[in-house]
Amino acid sequence: MVRRSLSRALLSCLAGGGALLAFWSVAFWSGSTTAKEAAPVDPRPELRRVAERARAGLVRVRLVRGAPRGDAVRRELFRRVPDRRAGTGILVGERRVLVHAALTAYTEPEFEVTDSSGRTRRARLIRESRDAELALLEATGPLAGKPLEWRRTHGLRTGELVLAVGDPFGLARGGALSATFGVVEGRTRLDVRESAFAGEVLLTSAALNPGSEGGALLDLEGRLLGLLAPLAQDRRLEAPTRASKSATALTAYALPAEACQRTLSGWSRPKLGFQAREVEGRVTIVRVGLGTPAARAGLEKGDVLAKVGGRAIQSTTQLRLALAGAGPHSLEVTRGEETLSLELKP
Amino acid sequence: MSASAQRSLAERLRPALVLAVPALGAFLVLARGQEAPPKAPPPPAAALSRTLANAVERAAPSQVLVRPAKGPRRGRSGVVVGPGLVVTSALNVEVFGLDDLVVVDSKGQAIPARLRGRDMRLRLVLLAAPGLEAPPLAPAPASARQVGSFVLALGTPLRRRSPTATFGILSAVDRFQGRADQLDAAIDASNTGGAVVDLEGRLLGIAVHVHERLGARSGVGFYVPYHLVKGALPGLERGDQLEPGSLGVVVPRFQSARAGGVEVVAVTPRGAAARAGIRKGDVIVSVGDKSTPTLLSFRAATALLHAGAKVEITLDREGVRAKVPLTVLPRD
Numbered sequence: 203m204v205r206r207s208l209s210r211a212l213l214s215c216l217a218g219g220g221a222l223l224a225f226w227s228v229a230f231w232s233g234s235t236t237a238k239e240a241a242p243v244d245p246r247p248e249l250r251r252v253a254e255r256a257r258a259g260l261v262r263v264r265l266v267r268g269a270p271r272g273d274a275v276r277r278e279l280f281r282r283v284p285d286r287r288a289g290t291g292i293l294v295g296e297r298r299v300l301v302h303a304a305l306t307a308y309t310e311p312e313f314e315v316t317d318s319s320g321r322t323r324r325a326r327l328i329r330e331s332r333d334a335e336l337a338l339l340e341a342t343g344p345l346a347g348k349p350l351e352w353r354r355t356h357g358l359r360t361g362e363l364v365l366a367v368g369d370p371f372g373l374a375r376g377g378a379l380s381a382t383f384g385v386v387e388g389r390t391r392l393d394v395r396e397s398a399f400a401g402e403v404l405l406t407s408a409a410l411n412p413g414s415e416g417g418a419l420l421d422l423e424g425r426l427l428g429l430l431a432p433l434a435q436d437r438r439l440e441a442p443t444r445a446s447k448s449a450t451a452l453t454a455y456a457l458p459a460e461a462c463q464r465t466l467s468g469w470s471r472p473k474l475g476f477q478a479r480e481v482e483g484r485v486t487i488v489r490v491g492l493g494t495p496a497a498r499a500g501l502e503k504g505d506v507l508a509k510v511g512g513r514a515i516q517s518t519t520q521l522r523l524a525l526a527g528a529g530p531h532s533l534e535v536t537r538g539e540e541t542l543s544l545e546l547k548p
Numbered sequence: 549m550s551a552s553a554q555r556s557l558a559e560r561l562r563p564a565l566v567l568a569v570p571a572l573g574a575f576l577v578l579a580r581g582q583e584a585p586p587k588a589p590p591p592p593a594a595a596l597s598r599t600l601a602n603a604v605e606r607a608a609p610s611q612v613l614v615r616p617a618k619g620p621r622r623g624r625s626g627v628v629v630g631p632g633l634v635v636t637s638a639l640n641v642e643v644f645g646l647d648d649l650v651v652v653d654s655k656g657q658a659i660p661a662r663l664r665g666r667d668m669r670l671r672l673v674l675l676a677a678p679g680l681e682a683p684p685l686a687p688a689p690a691s692a693r694q695v696g697s698f699v700l701a702l703g704t705p706l707r708r709r710s711p712t713a714t715f716g717i718l719s720a721v722d723r724f725q726g727r728a729d730q731l732d733a734a735i736d737a738s739n740t741g742g743a744v745v746d747l748e749g750r751l752l753g754i755a756v757h758v759h760e761r762l763g764a765r766s767g768v769g770f771y772v773p774y775h776l777v778k779g780a781l782p783g784l785e786r787g788d789q790l791e792p793g794s795l796g797v798v799v800p801r802f803q804s805a806r807a808g809g810v811e812v813v814a815v816t817p818r819g820a821a822a823r824a825g826i827r828k829g830d831v832i833v834s835v836g837d838k839s840t841p842t843l844l845s846f847r848a849a850t851a852l853l854h855a856g857a858k859v860e861i862t863l864d865r866e867g868v869r870a871k872v873p874l875t876v877l878p879r880d
Contacts, residue, residue: 245593361604361700361713363597385600385700387734388712407714407734422594 248422249365253381255424256367259350260417262316262374263291263301263325263339268308290368290379290417291315291339292429293349294466295527299325299339302415302457304432306330306337313339319346320376334465335399335431335457350418352459353425355404362386366408366456368417368430379417384408386427390455392434403455404428410454419456428456467526474525474548476501483516499546502537509534596698599747603700604713606749610685611711611742613652613704614640614675617660625704625711625742626651626675627754628682633785634675635777637741638666639757641673649675653682654710665784669792669852670727670772671756674784685743687774688750695720698747699731701755701769703739712738718752721773725851728770729753735769744771753777776852790854793876795861796821797832803843809833809864810846824861824874831864855879 265287291299299315306327313325323345329338366382373380387405404427406419415432434453475494478485487505490496507515510524511531525531530547589595614636615623624643626636634651641649641663651661661677697718702711716733723730731744735755744752753771762768783790796819797812809831815821826832832840836859840846853859855878863870 243592245591245596248591248593359601359604360710361597361600361602361715363593363600363715385713385715387714388703388710390712405712407716422591422597 249381249383252365252420252422252424253367256350256365256381256418256420257379258318258347259293259426260318260367260379261291261293261299261345261347262288262369262372262379263299263305263416264288264314264316264372265305265308266312266314266324268311271307271309286412286415286432288369288372289413289415290430292416292418292426293317293345293347294338295349296344297341298328299341299345300416300429300462300466301337301339302429302431303330303332303335303337304415306339315339315341315345317345317347321346329469331465331469333400334461336429336462336465338466338469350420350424350426352463353421353423353427354460355427355458356460358386358404358421358427360386360388363422364406364408364427365420365422366406366410366414366417366430367420368410368414370409370411370413372413380414382409382414387454392455399431399457399461401461402458403431404458405453405455408454426459426462428458429462430454430456463526467522474546478507478518478521480516480518485515485518485521495546495548499533499544500542501533501535501544501546504537505542506536507533508536508541600698600700600713600715603745603747603749604702604711607685607700607702607743607745607751608711609654609682610751611654611702611704612680612682614661614741615650615652616645617648617650623652623704624737625702625739625755627741627743627751628653628680628684629674629751629777629781630684630785632676632678632680633664633684633781634661634677634680635672635741635754635784636675637754637756638668638671638673640741641675651675651677651680652704653680657681665786665788665790667780667784667788667790667854669790669854670776670780671758672754672772672777672780672784674781685745685751687778688746688748688752690775692746692748692750693721693729693752693773694718699733699744699752700747700749701731701733701735701739701742701744701771703742703755711742714739716767716769719768723770724758725847727772727776727851728756728758729773731769731771732767733769734765734767735771736764791878793853793855793857794820794879795835795850795853795874796823796877797826799832799843799846808841810840810843820874820877821861823877824872826861826863826872826874827865829865832861833864833869834862835859 286304289305291301294300311327314322315325316322323341323343325339325341328340364386367379369379384407387407389402391402392399410433414430417430419427421427474496475491476487476496477489479488485507487503490501490503510533513524515521530545533544533546535542535544610628612626612634613623614626624640626634629635649661650658652658659677659680661675664674664676666673695718699718701714704711714734716731719730719732721729740755740757742755744755746752751774753773755771758770796816798814799810800813812828812830814828834840835849838849840849853876855876857876859874861872861874
């Protein structure tokens with residue numbers, strides 16, 4: 203009896219379940235069809251947002267003084283890259299701008315940078331790396347805008363959509379930078395005969411032109427994938443017939459984010475003027491250079507770095523990351539028994 | 549006592565269960581409905597971006613590198629179309645010479661390849677690489693070949709084995725008397741001979757080089773559509789060497805008033821038409837089984853004739869219909 207009523211209860215359970223299943227599948231079916239019909243198809247707001255955000259993180263750069271340099275840097279770069287006197291730059295600090303080294307291969311160069319608000323300031327060359335094909339400029343005063351976020355290009359897939367924002371042909375005079383659209387074409391290593399840059403570069407199908415270099419290659423979330431390089435004539439991509447010189451392919455590529463960041467942090471480190479060693483989760487200062495920012499901040503040999511910018515430091519890698527920004531950095535240092543708060547101005 | 553208690557419990561439970569299960573179901577459906585909005589579809593550009601990357605990934609295993617077995621390690625693009633069969637642009641092979649080729653698949657395996665067939669009407673060659681394990685690329689349906697559709701041009705340039713991709717739209721179909729379609733994705737030496745695919749990663753055709761005048765990466769590129777590749781494949785597998793042919797007739801530059809066909813303005817001396825007995829003033833009504841009422845249809849009907857092909861020409865000579873067999877001669 204008990205079993206019978208229990209089984210009857212189970213049966214009604216099953217019936218209910220069946221009804222539910224039918225209802226569910228109908229709901230699912232209709233749900234999926236309506237979703238298909240209602241698919242939005244307008245990509246413009248997304249692209250506009252990326253372009254606008256990028257413009258705030260970029261500046262126009264113009265060489266105002268300087269004679270072409272005859273040294274190895276220039277020769278090596280300019281075997282591939284023609285003379286460049288105007289381009290684009292990426293804001294990496296309040297006053298600092300990352301540019302392509304094609305723009306800085308001049309003797310005693312002086313620059314003018316124009317930020318997104320239209321204000322123009324003088325700038326000077328403070329760093330240059332031949333291997334990275336990058337250079338760093340410093341403006342005489344703060345520049346309007348906000349540095350863009352970098353994205354590691356490691357997981358980037360061929361075929362992903364990208365925007366290239368820069369100033370081709372100097373068209374932005376008094377207006378906004380140009381945005382062009384394309385895909386990640388792939389990666390390649392440049393021929394050592396063609397380029398000083400050692401490492402993989404990102405190829406893009408977005409249209410680049412003279413003046414684009416130094417601009418930004420961005421993903422659809424507005425993150426920086428790399429710094430646009432000047433168009434290169436790649437000998438390996440020559441047109442199939444030997445007779446034709448006109449159809450030689452120009453490769454459009456960007457120096458990937460990792461390479462840019464590596465160079466930037468390499469530049470920012472020695473300027474602080476101290477060396478640190480990591481022992482069992484404690485980062486200890488082992489050397490402070492005379493008259494360096496570290497010495498001015500009051501840092502001494504033997505100090506243990508506890509925090510930088512509020513972040514606890516347990517390894518030199520963490521330290522490097524914490525000091526990657528332009529600064530000034532607030533330090534918390536343990537010296538013997540006492541804890542000191544110092545300010546490190548690069 | 550306990551039995552009756554259990555029974556009454558079950559009895560009491562039954563209506564509750566009957567009600568509860570559908571109620572639970574309804575709740576779950578509603579909950580699902582409420583859960584759905586946060587899982588909103590990605591914004592359109594991001595969705596397209598993902599679709600493109602997926603298409604590249606899907607087509608990648610069928611994309612191969614063609615290079616000489618010896619000498620510089622640079623290579624060109626090719627596409628797997630059948631077991632051990634690779635189609636590439638004829639120009640790619642000309643650059644290397646026809647002997648001692650190697651096909652490298654996406655896993656990096658290099659397999660010796662040799663020329664199987666050549667079709668210079670379409671500027672394509674078929675290479676046989678026995679032992680090549682790369683899968684053939686699935687063709688796109690005819691409906692995918694529409695002006696304005698998004699396309700990707702894949703390449704296998706330089707020393708990289710993973711393909712490169714450029715992106716654009718199908719600009720026009722049936723250029724060059726129907727021998728090629730036009731696209732605006734960047735085409736250069738690195739992806740000539742590679743696959744042009746749709747958003748699903750299916751083969752639309754093989755990118756070809758037409759003329760230097762049209763530039764590289766100019767936004768004016770061409771590919772041989774798949775239906776022509778498919779039509780040429782049996783011949784190529786047999787080892788055909790097809791050269792573009794010539795009928796040896798001169799037709800007016802503009803449509804003449806003579807109805808029903810295309811007037812022969814002149815015949816090339818010792819040309820195919822002259823040998824077949826076609827004379828100036830004849831009106832060509834059809835070529836093979838294709839009628840040629842207009843200049844355009846005449847050009848389309850003759851574009852794919854190869855040297856050595858035998859074709860029957862229907863003529864209208866002073867009001868009298870005549871069928872003339874003709875052997876197509878090579879272009880000079």
